[in-house]
Amino acid sequence: MTDSVSRHPLEQTAFDEWPAAVRALFDGTSLAGKIGFTASLLTTNTNGHVRTSLLGVGELYAPDARTLCLALWPQSRAAGVLAHGGRAALTFVCEAVFYQVQLRFEALQPVAGDASGLAYFIGSIDTGETQRVPYARLTGGITFELEEGGAAVLDRWEQQIEHLKQAAAVRGP
Template identity: 55%
Template structure:
């Protein structure tokens, strides 16, 4: 016999292989200033076998369609080297009260403009995605940041350029 109290603690899971419409709209490259603070954690396996994390803002992510995510990473970042070598990745974030984990298979994209700015761009296919919610609590945020006012406009300009490079694919 199951304990009815345990049913209140079970997570609701949504599995997907394509972005739900609200996330596709979130990653559309528009209104970057209104989406600042959003942070995603990109987890990759490093050359020594350990896991590493890069934190990405909204200006480093762009979804050209429902099954794809493009990423702009600093060329020297461990995660960029891992993705360039074909290592799968997991992107995790909080959105609309749920915890998302998306498994990605990425390949490097050519972009002269991004490379000149010290970036490496990648196009990733969604291998599998999952969103989790629990009935007794709502996630309000994951890792959140605030842009420093002295560099806010420069960061937003850089993000707009990066998203444009990702759009060009």
């Protein structure tokens, strides 16, 4: 370990509201420019097994500073856990910082006219933490590129975000 590394260990900060950069990432706008971003949603089933679901910006919407809405396939393991008032951790990289956020979720009612078949959830931040080190810069987490037909995926995401917005608005603060 070099002297500069030992004098500057891991930097950690705690939060209970989304930082501005994360709010901008999860604001449901300009999805085309955010393609490739991936968050990892970690849930634990009744057997104690940790499961990971990878989510893109078209499945995440933060209606306010302490809340996150998700759109999930209803048959997914994560949806099964969250449908029963489950807890989850969301991890991702934003602006060279690693985020880990503990959230409590509940199901949202589907909105009228939504034929997507998706299950919607709303979660509130329990605790959040950022981590970084001064000697290395995170350049990304898990990333992806859309294959042929990506325009259809982007259209679906935009519809999903609109449904998340509507579902969150019906529930209220």
